[in-house]
Amino acid sequence: METLQDILDAVARGVLPPADGATTVVPQASDRDAGVFAFTAHAVVFTDEDPQWVYDTLAAVPCDALAAPMNPRFLTALLERTGRTAETIDAMLVGSPLPGEPPLPLKEITDGEHPRIVYARRRRDDVRAWTTEGGVLVLGRGIAGRLEVSVEVEEGVRHRGLGRALVTAARQLAGGEPLWAQVAPGNARSMRAFQAAGYLPVGAEALLLGAG
Template identity: 45%
Template sequence: MNALAEVYARIERGEYPPEDGRVRIVEPSSDRDTVVASFTAHFVVAAKVDESWARSYLPAGDFSAPVGPAFLSALEQRLGKRAGCLDHALLATGLPDDPDLELTRVTSSNHGRVERSLRHRDEVRTYLTEGGVLTVGRGLAGRWEAAFEVEPAHRGRGLGRRLIRAARHLVPDGAGIWCQVTPGNAASLRAVLAAGFRPVGSEVIFEPR
């Protein structure tokens, strides 16, 4: 198993990285899976870079350096990629039975949320309900990931929480399912937490320019 996939698999089993201040430099599981992942006093940089080069930007004991602008900008230049935003990484487990929300699965959609999911995930399934869209697919290192969006006219009614909770019924019972939320998106973060997801760390994913 790839080192990055092993990190996520262990977390899904409740085995969190040690709080040792370590920064691990590992090979990405694919070119699409270039990421800087941060956990409590532990970091994983999955990128095709020389370790000695990376560590020149990462002073020992500086827990802000792996997600700081100097290192992220240097990675952008080194890899010819663009750093995405810093996202919360939240985890829940799959639930049995069907969702309590009426969803229609569609085979195509030009919704921006769907197009983003298709860039970052495999085996993407798209579901629509009145006022919202939900996607479930295989993302970083093959893990299950979900994303959702609620139309402005339907916000403030709990639909976001119901959408993201529905995602837990759309993966195998007991499987880990992840959701990424930009810290400033407080409404989405509240919905994801209310749906039973728990914060695990943060991630900066690198994309083609």
């Protein structure tokens, strides 16, 4: 049986699920993470709920079948059934690792109580963070153990290319594995920075958050 990690590993290699209009339901890779991925004409629902309930609920959504997995009615039903919460539907991007040294000086944060580390630990494991003048870079293992990146740039130093430099540096710190990013589609500034740094959009995701 194909696992969530199998699907993500294939996508990172450029092999998307078949564009057949279907929805695949797979178990969660961890208790923490459940949700929905939408690729081109194919969706993946990762949940420990009964797959038949998922298919029956999708069939009852009054919209085109291709849109049903990300339709608010289905997501609301899934949230209510699982007792989880959600924040937004994000664009999902992936970048291949890069050789060489980061293009800017970085200092690793060793204080485990740093606010950025505390925040990242709510969604990721093995969190590491670095600072540079005006910015913070965070790496950690998220959905199905994939390596994920997030960055923060201070308002006073924006529009100078720091965001692009940080997400480029993340690819050089990835240790030879693909690096994933979740970006709100409305955050055009961040989307442009990731794409300029070589990250490719591969789909959309709705992450369902547990109570913890």
